[in-house]
Amino acid sequence: KQYVPKPEIDLKPGAKIGYLAYGSSHLATLESLHHMKSERGIDVSYLRLRALPFTDEVFEFIATHERVYVIEQNRDGQMADLLRLALGEDARKLRKVLHYDGLPIDARFVTDAVVDAEGLG
DSSP states (O other), X not given: OTTSXXXXXXXXXXXXXXXXXXXXXXXXXXXXHHHHHHHHOOOEEEEXXXXXXXXXXXXXXXXXXXXXXXXESSSSOHHHHHHHHHHGGGGGGEEEEEOOSSSOOOHHXXXXXXXXXXXXX
């Protein structure tokens, strides 16, 4: 794992929530970060996963947040499940944001899912 590309991380000081995304979910996730800040006043940290196996930075990111939303374009949430297997006790922090209707994921979908899960609606 020392040879794989490190994740890109944007840590927001004091953020309780983190997003973890990869691949084609990246742009929608970036826009959702903007929604959360501009519409709700909430800073959300972001980790863009770039390779497997998981590096130490992934585990550190999850450890520093109360909840981490794993954003996937997959019905079963396989990346979140792989993370749960690797995490141990911190696995309880993970939440799935799953988009699988055949269309590309969009930022509003991500934002609405997190707002609902956080009870901010």
